[in-house]
Amino acid sequence: MGRVYVIGVGMTKFDKPGTKPGDYNDWAKEAILKALKDAKVSMGEIEQAVAGFVYGDSTCGQRAIYEVGMTGIPIYNVNNNCSTGSTALYMGKQFIEGGLNDCVLVVGFEKMERGSLDAKFKDRTNPLDKHYALMTELAGFVQAPPPAQIFGNAGIEHMKKYGTKPEHFAKIAYKNHKHSVNNPYSQFRDKYTMEQILNSPKIFGPLTKLQCCPTSDGAGAAILASEKFVRSHGLEAQAIEIVAMEMATDLESTLSDRSLMKIAGYDMTKTAAERAYAKSGVTPNDVQVVELHDCFSANELVTYEALGLCPIGKAGEYIDRGDNTYGGKHVVNPSGGLISKGHPLGATGLAQCAELSWQLRGLAEARQVPDVKYALQHNLGLGGAVVVTIYRLGFPEHHRRAVGSRKTAARVVELESKL
Template sequence: MLQAAVATRTMGRVFVIGVGMTKFEKPGKRPADYPEFAKEAITKALHDAKVPMSKIEQAAAGYVYGDSTSGQRAIYEIGMTGIPIYNVNNNCATGSTALILAKQFIEAGINDCVLAVGFERMEKGSLKPKYNDRTNPMDKHVKLTDELVGFTEAPRAAQIFGNAGLEHMKKYGTKLEHFAKIAYKNHKHSVNNPYSQFRDEYTLEQIMNSTKIFGPLTKLQCCPTSDGAAAAIVASEKFVRANGLESQAVEILAMEMATDLPSTLQDRSCMKIAGYDMTKTAAKRAFEKAGVKPTDVQVVELHDCFSANELITYEALGLCPEGKAGELIDRGDNTYGGKYVVNPSGGLISKGHPLGATGLAQCSELCWQLRGLAEARQVPGVRLALQHNLGLGGAVVVAIYRLGFDEAQNQKTSSKL
């Protein structure tokens, strides 16, 4: 009896009924603190969902840089309603970790309407450890990287992902141009995104000739640090139907998290240190749960903290066979007119990367795409969307979304006729 009850609870459908985000900004550019960023994102999400804060039963708040209970302080800007608030920190996968936690509350039948919010107020410059008097959570990854390829003065994250790119080049013959083409694409996409930190288009030559950071990576192939926030309201099917939200409800078909596997360190591979096997594992589980294939997807928001990570992730997600990412890029199958449109938002490289907000900003973009609300960024014929959010040390979340109700898809289609 207990086993049957658990199975019934975990089969509950989960929908994103509202999303919102701030414009991502260079750290310190906007004279606001994290509570103001969070207030703006939550307010937009509630307005989009057409529900008041009083309907929110629990909340998950994600951030990396901040004191304990910053989630409470941020959400209190909307109202002190007494709900449980869970503070989440999972490195760069923090935003999607807050979202998967909210999803599980709904899926398990605990709640009918839950808020997930992510925010960050960051420092200028590359990321650095904040605590030097205790074990660094990346110590095993860093030690192995140094054993395999040595250490330089370049930013540590750039070394990890740059070395993954160098390994791919050595193993599969990938060229420097392939990495630069990814950055070219993402900068070009960001021109149409009013939420993006950078909205400048560059030539391939400008990208390749910008300041060298590490390995194949130049400055224009690396994401910036950012201030900002994003939020999503998730709900049960009962809540959606009771509030007449079928026309905008985006179903989370599957959402899977994976952490480091033995192969991350045992296989002595720079690509695996950078999360390749985590991504592959989470993607396999997500596609199996959703009952679809990677090739069924039309639009992808992918964790391009560096162009090298976007390239190796094409293969880890199954968007192309291993070793064939360069061919996918050369065919234009990662942009408008190709098989997939990857990072129509501009990705982390152009949109920016406020760590706690990134996963929820990805969710926002994909919901807008599925609902036909992405304006100049709109990908034609979107029916299935894929999200990938990676944090070293490590965690990765892979999610698959679609419009939740046939009437919504029919309405979207008829509006285009």
């Protein structure tokens, strides 16, 4: 099967629902145009497109993509809960990997309502009915947002099994809010103290408001291409290879093991990660930067272990050592993550892809992680699906020459300005 590359990315700033000018199609247009410009390709070169969104009518993808051209290409609409963006990316990758196309557009967007998420359709079976039923049996059900209960209970189980403290969850939120200060695309760019995070309004269990992701509006896009397309267009210097990409859905153990962490997707994540590592030959020790689905701080903590970033039961020690931030073993969520950057469901996976592409290309500015060789992406949707992706520079020598040329040009400009 052919190799697949990300040759261009783009996204909008994420904003609080109801405050962002325009509509979903306007935001998608902005993200797509940025991605096309980054990739140096035209809409006429796009052979198929995949659009991801959770809230909207059936052909919102067409309506959004028509903003940049009605070219007659196939357009697929994808909804896979919070992993929608990465699911759309996964589909686009398969089109190229299987030899059907050389250039594919993937876009994700969301226009959300304010407040915590809840079931949209009350007249049919909830896709999470079995998850909620088991959670209720194991831990009860209270007047709190249901997603916060699922992930909060996973955190409580981790505390009981391994001695994790509420401060560990707060440290994750502290880190992500601090990271987002340097991200112009983030919904929130405020730095908080540990005291502010711990004392913010309680949501459920150890989770306070500043440890929970907000609902958000926004869009993200990526252009995927084959090696033939990359070489014919001279895009080697910016091409990011998708080394491995694996999706997993719920396993029997999600419910049969009667574990609150597994209800929250632990086994899905572990399965997808192990497959990605095996396929690529990359290990967690090879990775420098991670964009991880931190819908709640508890999920980030539990996911460290599912991804193999630290041994099972040692997430608290991993956090205390600072191994999840700059100067540590990995930099997790340099973008600010969902907690601070925001979480427009269909756009999240594409925003993660954009951030990791910028990190690998050395374009992340104040939040740049040094010497990035491998980047890891984790995007989770309950009900369920998780996508784990590993990226690297596709043509490192071309990239190094391009960076050297840019530095030389910048130095010349600097010297000329002093004359």
